[in-house]
Every structure is written in C-alpha cells, then in structure tokens.
Amino acid sequence: MPDADASLDPTELGAYFALIEVSTLLKHTVEQQLRDAGDLSYVQFQLLATLGDAPKGSRRMTELADGVVYSRSGLTYQAGLLEKAGLVTRAGSAEDERAVVVTITAAGRDVLAAVFPGHIAVLRDLLFAPLTRSDVESLSAVLEKVRGHMRALPPRSAAPRRRRPKA
8 A cells, every 4th residue: 555644756646637638628628629520529429439430330338438538327218318319339249149239320430520620730739739749659658658557457347346334
C-alpha cells in the first residue's frame, strides 16, 4: 500500500493538474461537437466508433465496457438508447448464451460519418495545433505507457460485483 504521507513533487503535481485540465477542456469541446453534429454523448460516440472499427461491426458488451471504461449498467443504458435510435442492434451471442453482442447498423455508420470531420477538426485545433510532430510522438509514447500500466490491472468487468447485503 502506498505511503499516505508521501507527496508529489512540483513537477509531478504540475503534470497531473495539466493532464486533468487538458483532458477536461478537450472532452467538453468534443462532447459539444458530438451533440451538435450527431446528437451523441461521448460514450455513445466511443461505442459507435469501437463497433465501426470492429471487423464485423460487432462486439460483446463486456469487451465494450472494458474498452470504453464504463460501468456495465451505464453501458447497457447507453446501448439501449443507441438501439432505440436505430444505430445499433443487440442480440444474444451464438457462442455464449450469457453474452450480449452489440452490432452497429448502417444508420450508426452514417452518424459516425457525419460526426467524424468535426471531431477530427476539434482534435487538430485544440490538441495537436500547438505541438510539433515530435511532440505528438512523445505524447503518444508517454500516454501509451501510462495506459498500458493502468490496463495491466484486471479489467473492471472482471472485478467482483458489489452485492448489497440481504435485509
């Protein structure tokens, strides 16, 4: 267990606050663009983009929850909204009767095509414009290292579910 009295040095603290602020500012602008261009939340966009990149346009709900780092119940709710909008379908898995598979529809692909140009423009304007190519490569390497470290922990879908005590 980490030492509770340990503190971050000024460089570590500065990096942490900069990461949080940049992440918050970028996510806010991205969310607004996604709402305006496709009436999507950020999580809905992540789900559609993940499915759009999948070889058959399908993924199991558990894989999606791990990939987008979202709760099972929250993901189920978001997938339900996308299904009502006709952007995805949900069905039982042929390989595992306990699993649910989500598949992007043609309408879902159309929405992705509508939001991607603006999404890319936001990323270029806010995130990449002040950086050189070398900066982007360094940022990518650092973030991939940190993501790999964090993802080495068991996925949230594998964690035991908290049970409410029986009354």
